[in-house]
Amino acid sequence: MDLYKSISDKIKEIDIEKINDENKVKDFLKVFKNNLFFLNYTSNLRKDIVINEKKPSKLLPFVKVYSNKNIDYQQIRTSSSASDFVRVLLAYYISMTSSKNYPGFSVFDEPGQHSMDLTTLNNLIHLAKRQDKQFIFAISKDTKKDTNGTLNITSILDGIDVNDFNLIEIETQKCISRIS
Numbered sequence: 001m002d003l004y005k006s007i008s009d010k011i012k013e014i015d016i017e018k019i020n021d022e023n024k025v026k027d028f029l030k031v032f033k034n035n036l037f038f039l040n041y042t043s044n045l046r047k048d049i050v051i052n053e054k055k056p057s058k059l060l061p062f063v064k065v066y067s068n069k070n071i072d073y074q075q076i077r078t079s080s081s082a083s084d085f086v087r088v089l090l091a092y093y094i095s096m097t098s099s100k101n102y103p104g105f106s107v108f109d110e111p112g113q114h115s116m117d118l119t120t121l122n123n124l125i126h127l128a129k130r131q132d133k134q135f136i137f138a139i140s141k142d143t144k145k146d147t148n149g150t151l152n153i154t155s156i157l158d159g160i161d162v163n164d165f166n167l168i169e170i171e172t173q174k175c176i177s178r179i180s
Contacts, residue, residue, distance in 0.1 A: 024099075025051050025059070031098050032061065036091035039123050043080040061088060086116060090124055097133045105134040112156075113141060121156045129164050 029051045037046060050062040050073065061076040077085050090111060096102055106128075112121050121139075128135040139153065157165065 032095040042085040
């Protein structure tokens with residue numbers, strides 16, 4: 001009888017852990033959607049975005065696709081524009097920082113390299129600012145663009161208190177140079 005009780009207790013613990021995991025996924029989905037639409041995502045409706053809970057694409061964003069009277073699911077990358085898929089990635093990574101198991105910092109290398117608009121880059125910085133984590137953004141300055149105001153670091157940081165970030169600029173030097 002003790003063996004039965006022991007096994008029964010372990011099954012209950014598994015059930016509790018499963019419920020906890022399901023709640024974590026629901027919480028993540030809510031944060032992810034909020035972040036995604038804050039970055040101006042437009043390819044799909046908020047209500048149609050879900051997190052897949054089945055392998056092999058477990059915990060990845062999917063979209064409900066309606067055909068006739070059926071609902072099917074497809075990966076969000078196949079039903080998003082190229083610029084919106086970049087927003088999906090950025091929102092997903094930022095959303096992961098809300099997890100208790102996250103290490104506390106993230107590095108984004110050239111988040112604007114995919115011809116992202118200035119508003120989205122600025123919103124990305126604002127999202128990062130809201131977290132209680134450290135974010136490192138490596139953003140190249142294109143002086144041709146800087147002179148006409150299309151994409152300069154000042155515009156990207158517009159509306160963010162100077163006390164909320166540490167800007168390190170490398171003006172005329174190169175990070176990588178030939179060894180003499």
